[in-house]
Amino acid sequence: MPATSVASFAGFGLGLRPLHYQDFLRDDVPVDFVEVISENFMVKGGRPLNILAAICDRYPVAMHGVSMSIGSADGIKLDYLLRLKALVDRAQPLWVSDHLCWTGIEGFNSHDLLPLPYTEDAMQVVCTNILLAQDVLERPLLLENPSTYMKFADDEMSEWDFLSEMCRRTGCYLLLDVNNIYVSASNHAFDPLAYLAGVPAERVRQIHLAGHSDNGRGLLIDTHDHPVSDPVWSLYRAACARFRGVATMIERDDDIPPLSELLTELDLARALTAAWRRAA
Amino acid sequence: MTLLSLQRSMREYLLRGADEIRAQIHGDASPRLAVYHHAYRAQLIDCLRDTFERVWAWLGDAGFEAAARRHIESHPPHSWTLNDYGDNFDCTLSGLYPDDREVAELAWLDWSLRRTFDGLDATPIPPDALSGIDWDSAILRILPTLRMTSISTNCAAIWTALSEKKAPPAAAHLHAPLALRVWRKDLSSHFRAVDSIEQQALLMACDGASFAAICSVIAATIESAKAPEVAGALLAGWLQDGLIIGVENR
Numbered sequence: 001m002p003a004t005s006v007a008s009f010a011g012f013g014l015g016l017r018p019l020h021y022q023d024f025l026r027d028d029v030p031v032d033f034v035e036v037i038s039e040n041f042m043v044k045g046g047r048p049l050n051i052l053a054a055i056c057d058r059y060p061v062a063m064h065g066v067s068m069s070i071g072s073a074d075g076i077k078l079d080y081l082l083r084l085k086a087l088v089d090r091a092q093p094l095w096v097s098d099h100l101c102w103t104g105i106e107g108f109n110s111h112d113l114l115p116l117p118y119t120e121d122a123m124q125v126v127c128t129n130i131l132l133a134q135d136v137l138e139r140p141l142l143l144e145n146p147s148t149y150m151k152f153a154d155d156e157m158s159e160w161d162f163l164s165e166m167c168r169r170t171g172c173y174l175l176l177d178v179n180n181i182y183v184s185a186s187n188h189a190f191d192p193l194a195y196l197a198g199v200p201a202e203r204v205r206q207i208h209l210a211g212h213s214d215n216g217r218g219l220l221i222d223t224h225d226h227p228v229s230d231p232v233w234s235l236y237r238a239a240c241a242r243f244r245g246v247a248t249m250i251e252r253d254d255d256i257p258p259l260s261e262l263l264t265e266l267d268l269a270r271a272l273t274a275a276w277r278r279a280a
Numbered sequence: 281m282t283l284l285s286l287q288r289s290m291r292e293y294l295l296r297g298a299d300e301i302r303a304q305i306h307g308d309a310s311p312r313l314a315v316y317h318h319a320y321r322a323q324l325i326d327c328l329r330d331t332f333e334r335v336w337a338w339l340g341d342a343g344f345e346a347a348a349r350r351h352i353e354s355h356p357p358h359s360w361t362l363n364d365y366g367d368n369f370d371c372t373l374s375g376l377y378p379d380d381r382e383v384a385e386l387a388w389l390d391w392s393l394r395r396t397f398d399g400l401d402a403t404p405i406p407p408d409a410l411s412g413i414d415w416d417s418a419i420l421r422i423l424p425t426l427r428m429t430s431i432s433t434n435c436a437a438i439w440t441a442l443s444e445k446k447a448p449p450a451a452a453h454l455h456a457p458l459a460l461r462v463w464r465k466d467l468s469s470h471f472r473a474v475d476s477i478e479q480q481a482l483l484m485a486c487d488g489a490s491f492a493a494i495c496s497v498i499a500a501t502i503e504s505a506k507a508p509e510v511a512g513a514l515l516a517g518w519l520q521d522g523l524i525i526g527v528e529n530r
Contacts, residue, residue, distance in 0.1 A: 039361055045401030047467040067360045073284035080360045105287045109357045110294055111327075111365075112319050114287075117304075122283045150305050150312035154281060187312075217311045 008245035071102035147222030160198030225254035385435035404522035421526035
C-alpha cells in the first residue's frame with residue numbers, strides 16, 4: 001500500500017559529494033543520514049550504483065532531486081518519474097525531495113531551478129504534477145523552497161502562502177532551505193521570520209543550511225560555496241523554535257572543504273538545536 | 281499571462297535574449313534576469329569542462345570556453361540529465377577545428393570514457409567458458425559499454441600524456457588508419473588503439489555475425505593461412521579485456 005505520510009526524523013546529516021565518497025565508505029562518519037543527489041545515481045550501471053549500495057548499507061539515505069521540474073506547465077515527465085522510482089526501490093530512502101521550481105518546457109531543459117509565479121494557475125499546474133509524482137513514487141514528496149532572484153508582476157500570494165496551500169491540496173511535505181529563505185528575503189525585501197511563521201510547521205520534515213554570495217549588483221546568490229553565514233545561523237535558531245522533529249543537513253557544492261570542516265559546521269547545528277531545547 | 285506563456289517567454293530569453301519576459305518581472309528586470317542568463321551558460325560550461333577534461337587541457341581556457349559557448353548556442357540541452365550534455369560536442373569541435381582532427385578525436389575519447397563509466401552492467405565470461413563451443417555456429421555477445429571509432433591522429437598518445445600531467449606530443453597524423461575501442465572492465469573505463477582488422481571483426485560481432493563469418497572476412501583480408509592465428513589472438517584479447525559476455529549457438 002502506498003505510504004501517505006513521511007515520518008519525522010530529527011537527525012543531522014550532510015550532502016554526499018564525490019570528493020567525500022571514500023571518507024564515508026572508509027570511516028564511520030558521525031552523521032545520522034546522508035542526502036544523495038538523485039540524478040547522480042539515475043544511471044544504467046557502473047561505479048555510481050556500486051557506491052550507492054555501499055552507502056545505503058552504512059547510512060540512512062535521503063534522496064534529493066534537481067530535475068523533476070514540478071512546475072512545468074507542459075507536465076511532469078513520466079520517463080523521469082519511472083527512473084526515479086527505480087532508484088527509490090533500490091535505495092529505500094527516508095524520503096524523496098525536489099524543488100518548487102521549473103527547469104524546462106517543451107523539450108528544453110535549462111538545468112537551472114527557475115522561479116514560478118505564485119498564482120492560482122501555477123498552483124494548479126504544480127499540484128497536478130505533485131499528485132502524479134506521488135502516485136508513481138508511491139509516497140509523498142518533500143518540496144524545497146527555492147532561492148529566487150526575481151518575482152513576477154502577476155504574483156497573487158506570498159511564497160509561504162503558496163507552499164501552505166500546495167501542502168494542503170496534495171499532502172506533500174516541505175524541505176525548508178533556511179539559506180534560501182534568507183537569500184530570497186534579501187533579494188525581495190520580505191521578512192524571513194514572517195516566512196517561517198507562515199509555513200505549516202507540521203509539514204516540515206527537513207532543513208537545508210548552506211552558504212551564499214553577494215553578486216555585487218544588489219542580489220544574494222545561492223552558491224553553496226561558503227560556510228553557513230551568521231545571519232543564516234540566526235534564522236536557523238528561529239527555525240529550531242518553530243519546527244520540531246526535523247532533520248537538518250548542510251549542503252556544499254563548490255569549493256568543497258575536507259569532510260572534517262563540514263562536520264564541525266554540523267556540530268554547530270547540533271549545538272544550536274540542543275541549546276534551544278534546553279532553553280525551552 | 282498563463283504559466284505556459286510565461287515559461288515560453290523565459291525559455292526564449294535564456295536561449296535568444298528575447299525581451300518579452302521583462303514585462304512580467306516585478307521591479308528592475310535587467311540585473312535579475314542576468315543572474316539566470318549567466319547561471320544557465322555557466323552550468324553548461326562547467327559540465328563540458330568536467331566531461332571534456334583533456335580537450336580543455338589541450339585547447340586551454342580561452343579556446344575551450346569559446347568552443348563551449350558556441351556549442352551551447354547551437355545545442356540547447358534537451359535531456360533530463362546533465363550527463364547527456366556533451367553529445368555532439370566532438371561535431372562542434374570538428375567544425376571549429378577542421379584542420380586539427382585531434383581535437384574532435386580527443387573529444388570523442390573523453391565522451392566515450394564518460395558514457396562507458398556509468399553504462400549498463402554486464403558480466404564477462406571467464407576464459408574457460410569457451411571450452412566445448414561449436415565454433416561453426418557460435419555468436420559472441422559483446423559488452424554493451426563497448427564503443428569504437430576510427431581515428432586519424434595520435435589522439436590516444438595526447439590523451440594519455442594529458443591525463444598523466446605530462447607534456448603532450450605534437451599532434452600528428454597516423455601513417456595507417458586505426459580505431460579506438462573504449463570499454464569498461466569491472467568499474468573502470470579503458471581504451472585501446474586497434475587495427476582495422478580488429479575494428480571490422482568487433483563491428484561484425486556487435487552486429488550479431490557468427491564467429492565463423494568473422495573468420496571468413498579476416499581470411500579474405502589477410503593471407504588465409506594466418507587467419508586462424510589472427511582470429512584466435514583477437515578472441516584471446518577480447519576475453520582478457522572482458523569484452524565477451526556470452527556465446528550463443530545459432
